[in-house]
Amino acid sequence: MSDVQKNIVGRRTIYRFIEKEVENKHLEIAFEAARFAPSHKHTNPWKFYVMGPETRNLLMPVVEQLSRKKCIDNNLEINDEILKRARNKILKAPALVAVTTSLSPNDLFREEEDYAASVCAIHNFILSLWGQGIGCQWSTGSITRHQIIYDSLGISHEKERIIGLLKIGYPEKIPEPKKKELSQIRFYLD
Ligand SMILES: Cc1cc2nc3c(=O)[nH]c(=O)nc-3n(C[C@H](O)[C@H](O)[C@H](O)COP(=O)(O)O)c2cc1C
Numbered sequence: 001m002s003d004v005q006k007n008i009v010g011r012r013t014i015y016r017f018i019e020k021e022v023e024n025k026h027l028e029i030a031f032e033a034a035r036f037a038p039s040h041k042h043t044n045p046w047k048f049y050v051m052g053p054e055t056r057n058l059l060m061p062v063v064e065q066l067s068r069k070k071c072i073d074n075n076l077e078i079n080d081e082i083l084k085r086a087r088n089k090i091l092k093a094p095a096l097v098a099v100t101t102s103l104s105p106n107d108l109f110r111e112e113e114d115y116a117a118s119v120c121a122i123h124n125f126i127l128s129l130w131g132q133g134i135g136c137q138w139s140t141g142s143i144t145r146h147q148i149i150y151d152s153l154g155i156s157h158e159k160e161r162i163i164g165l166l167k168i169g170y171p172e173k174i175p176e177p178k179k180k181e182l183s184q185i186r187f188y189l190d
Contacts, residue, residue, distance in 0.1 A: 014135025
């Protein structure tokens, strides 16, 4: 297997990280990989926002509010431990990066192609980190659709859309893959 193939098939979403800082030099290598993603008409529609402690703290009131709502919706008791866990998912991620794709309300085909290109950029970024021994959880939880995160990043939801919040760190545990068999996804036709 080539190194590229090993990196692609070995990558897993990482949900738990060890307490170790992710240095910016590793993120920079991954941003460089993201920069080289394909995009039709060279629109390069992606942007990556690295969220430091102050930016993350701005989200806390809404993180708590969403966590309370989730408990109520699922008939669970709200307690401090649940709220702390919700806060820590954002505050304790060794690195946290929000990714956006640019919007084209007057050209929905362009917007769809740009979304596809931005997804390629995200995956380039994630695979580059993985090749450096760093894991990532791509999340599209409700916080990514809330106005507060747009405000915290200083961006307009009319111009760009957040398509992922990436929690990044050194893996504590690498989960087993759950994938379809090749025969279920690949078809040679006459
Ligand atoms: C567009 C997209 C959105 C995702 N959103 C979430 C999410 O909100 N929460 C989460 O835990 N994982 C999320 N994931 C990660 C998937 O759950 C994960 O890719 C899937 O379980 C397959 O595991 P693997 O990445 O290890 O192959 C997302 C992945 C993608 C591509």
